[in-house]
Amino acid sequence: MPTDRRGALRAGAATALAGTLATACGAEPRPAPRSGRPASAAPAAAAAPAPRRWPGRPPEIAHGPRDRPRVALTFHGQGDPANARALLDHAEKAGARLTVLAVGSWLDQHPELARRILDGGHDLGNHTQRHLDIGAMSEAEAFAEIDACAGRLRRLTGSIGSWFRPSRTPHASDTVLRAARRAGYPHALSYDVDSLDFTSPGPAAVVANVTRAIQPGSVVSLHFGYPDTVAALPLLLADLERRGLSAVTTTELLS
Template sequence: MTPTDRRGALRAGAATALAGALATACGTEPRPEPRPQSPAPAPAAAPAPRHYPGRPTEIASGPRERPRVALTFHGQGDPALARALLDRAERHGARLTVLAVGAWLDQHPEMARRILDGGHDLGNHTQRHIDIGAMSEADAHAEIAACARRLRRLTGSIGTWFRPSRTQHAAPAVQRAAARAGYPHVLSYDVDSLDFTSPGPAAVVANVTGRIRNGSVVSLHLGYADTVAALPLLLADLDRRGLSAVTTTELLT
């Protein structure tokens, strides 16, 4: 290196050191180069519906000889309440089944991934959550298929289960419409929490614990503060009884 080059290098080093000192004195550090962002994770994949030989088209409960139950949630409402409920279930080690309304997924598409990433079942609860029992078979099929398209677009699958809207039991026409849409079974329940009436957390727990037993499928709802508050109490009661809260798929396999 020539004397001229050496003097230039020393001046450049001094300038860099001075800039650093000034930045420190002024309370600001030179900003580091931004790191390249990692590519977005792949969309969560939902399992497809399954046929359970020997089970009726409408399933309301699982095997009674095993200490397992399925807590199933009609899926719509404030996503903040839904996330709070999922967080509480996961802290307890419980896995749920969420039957999502298609219009809700249109508004909150991120919830499909949130549900699946928590290890829960995700299914279909019609597109608009209106009285499917009052529809023609063709209109019922359109409602089911519309929600199925949302689920497929978001997860790669039409979802694991179908539950009719505004009714506990599916009429034969609704069962046929569901089968045409790709759902071999309709998911009903044998325990109703009545949480949608907002009776208070203690009443929600009492409504469930008064009837629950091995193999029960429980009807609950996202979007209700009483349900969020009741869930830890309900799960604690299940623990005392030796009952595990599992997905409906796990309940039946």
């Protein structure tokens, strides 16, 4: 047999033996390279719902129909992500769906939470990029804040989100409403019940602030960033159940 032929056979046998020993020792074979998306890449999720125009509704919406036993619990999205996850877990355990108005800079720090919110069946919307006093801004400045957050949402979810809520004010001025429409939001979302959880009054006070004012169709303002809210939510959901009120997304509330 020619020398080069014998060398090739010996090399092939050595390669086969190495593969056998690696398998016997529990080593995983290295996958062959392939073209296309890396194996670690997750399949693309469906795009988030886009804003809707609600005929007959004002440019700023503060509550839904009063003749149905539904309410919307809306959360300003920023703060400790552990609080956010706990609140989402509490809601889902109780069969409730929330509306989260996310701050763009918060999404920059915790981008995975955008998909976590949507995967739980909740609404996700825009609460400006930096959570500044949008009422004190010019129309161009307000548009830049809204549009920057919209861009974050689009990159993370495929749409600019279902809702816009102005930052540091319960009500949108005409200037802010114009900027929001230009950014793609036909309506601003306000509320008719304020939990005052941002004052850290204790869980019992958070629940009392909501339950003494809530009625069918109410939109409630809450926040992700406060431990009192995490402790209060199970109590609040239990109280709503006793009253026969369902916590649904704002989109469901108005549908």
